[in-house]
Amino acid sequence: MTTKRKALPKGIAAGEFDKAIKELKTILGGENVVVDESRLAPYNKIMMPVPNEQHAPSAAITPDSVEQIQSVLKVLNKYKIPVYPISTGKNLGYGSAAPVQRGQIVMDLRRMNKIISVDPDLCTALVEPGVTYQQLYDYLQEKKLPLWFSCPAPSAIAGPLGNMVDRGVGYTPYGEHFLFSCGMEVVMANSEVLRTGMGSMPNSNTWQVFKWGYGPTLDGIFTQSNYGIVTKMGMWLMPAPPDFRPFSIQYPEETDITKIVEALRPLRIAMVIPNAVVIAHALWEAPCTPVKRADYYTGPGAIPDEAVARIRKDHNIGAWNVYAALYGTKETNDANWKIIEAVAAGTGGKIVTRENSTSKALDYRFDLMKGKPNLGEFGLYNWRGGGGSIWFAPVSQAKGSETLKQMKMAKDILAKYGFDYVGEFIVGWRDMHHVIDLLYDRSDEEQTRKANACYDELLHTFAKEGYGMYRANTAFAEKVAATYGPVKRSVEKKLKKALDPNNILAPGRCGISL
Amino acid sequence: MKCSSAFRYFATASALIVVGNANADSSGKWQNSQEIYNKVCAYCHEANVGPVITGRNLMPDYIKSVVRNGNRAMPAFRESEINEAALAGVVKLVSTSTAVAKK
DSSP states (O other): OOOOOOOOOTOOHHHHHHHHHHHHHHHHHGGGGGGGHHGGGGOOOOOOSOGGGGGSSSSSOOSHHHHHHHHHHHHHHHHHOEEEEEEEOOTTTTTTTOOSSTOOOOETTTTTOOEEEEEEETEOOOOOOOOOOOHHHHHHTTOEEEEEEOSSBBBSOOOOHHHHHHHOOSTTTOOOOOTEEEEEEETTTSOOEEEEEGGGSSSSSSSTSSSSOSSSOOOGSSSSSSSSSSEEEEEEEEEEOOOEEEEEEESSOOOHHHHHHHHHHHHHHHHSSSSEEEEEEEEHHHTTTTOOOGTTTOSSSOOHHHHHHHHHHHHHHOOOOEEEEEOOOOHHHHHHHHHHHHHHHHHHHHHHOGGGGOHHHHHHHHHHTTOOBGGGGGGGTTTOOOOEEEEEEEEEESOOOHHHHHHHHHHHHHHHTTOOOEEEEEOSEEEEEEEEEEEEEEETTHHHHHHHHHHHHHHHHHHHOOOBBSOOOOOGGHHHHHHHHHHHHHHHHHHHHHOOOTBOOOTTTTEEEE | OOOOTHHHHHHHHOOOOEEOOOSSSSGGGGGOHHIIIIIIIHHTTTTTTTTTTTSSOOOOHHHHHHHEEEETTBBOTTTTTTTTTHHHHHHHHHHHHOOOOOO
């Protein structure tokens, strides 16, 4: 709290801002234009290790239609005021609902929450930004449609469109969410409405079934970017399999990650295991079991390995805990189960199923692998307490030696700053998202400062080794973008200039600005 | 875990379902305070993630403030998600609730 002055958009005088707000109220109605600081508070709750002021919005607006968004953009272009669109506005640990730069107006699309259509034959859905995973789950349940979606771990209050545009991942066979999206509607900065893929064609009925259309496929430029406001998204749903068989395999040593990855990669690539396998470290598993850190360690710095060993022993947790599932018919799963048993036996792993576990971690993981939303993973936040969290998320090859190297690098750097290695690997198809929750007490100034420095060192040390982030928080957007080199950034800037010459759409998001 | 009728279902299912003004939960409108509690609050506060909040005579203003501002790890909830009237209902529900049996 360094200043009490109300945030304003960069370079915009208070008088101009007030005039713009007045015009926005005419379009949206006064109740949908929020400037009162107390009502803006939910838009400024962040978990990142930077001051709230750095991400304070000047206002929040809640349009409920594409037409309103189009009108709003005309005003914002006129005044050159930047807007930061959010869908369900969660993205906790990546920036939450707060704008990437202080003073931007948050465009909150949560009220646009229609499930526009679900096609049970083609297994597709078309949704608006404000639809939550819970809402979609309820819809499928009410209609008794045996269709599953993939959702991220903290999913009940988050939504599919926002997660997809940030290229989030989940845990079913459809876990790479952008890959399983199909067709977007995007309001461009000049208020044109683009439908990607087949959606551009009048009277097309193939928008949700064929991604590419004719000519360049544009969908990718609207993810992790600021080139347009995505107002509809098609997504593919998975038929619920007749037989779903989730399991966990526990391994006793940290170095086992090498043989785990080598054993699982062929099964994943060949789709014997079709879902996004998770390999969770003991310190990810423990908070969600739940285990209290203070019951095992209250000293300074990172938790020692011997304390982790005691936790593992007391609570029956592996050094690594693999989560995966078989999806098929009883016959195919019976056949594939034999492969799983052989792999576990051959690598020294212990298979755990619901029948032989009482762990809460197992419950939420098994639910996630069939796309049932929950918030079980928020147990992580109790580990250090204090509401500090940023995700450090480098991409790795799905090779054992690479994962061990990344784990050791991360663990050493985290320990240097007094933080625990709370990590997991999410197996894509040939890649792994190495996701580490940098947990710290945000009410403690020193820990907050160290968390910031720690992320910075992690980022640059990994970048030197050629490891880049799959996704990053808004406070570090510029630094993360810089690790990808100048040419990509130059092209991104040219696109920005062409599509949003007044730089009004979330400037700074993913490091893109004029 | 089994859903043996799934494949049979797909042999007979047909027709695009377009949502009208359904009264069901999937309409995107909260039906009542209990639904909000069940589908937002309870995921943490009755799951060993957040503290139990029922049966504690928590003050209405305190509940409201925590919902809107968040509190440490607890996320903040915006009016676009839970509007003022809906929040008033949740606040009443929680502040006047009796304790639930610990699971």
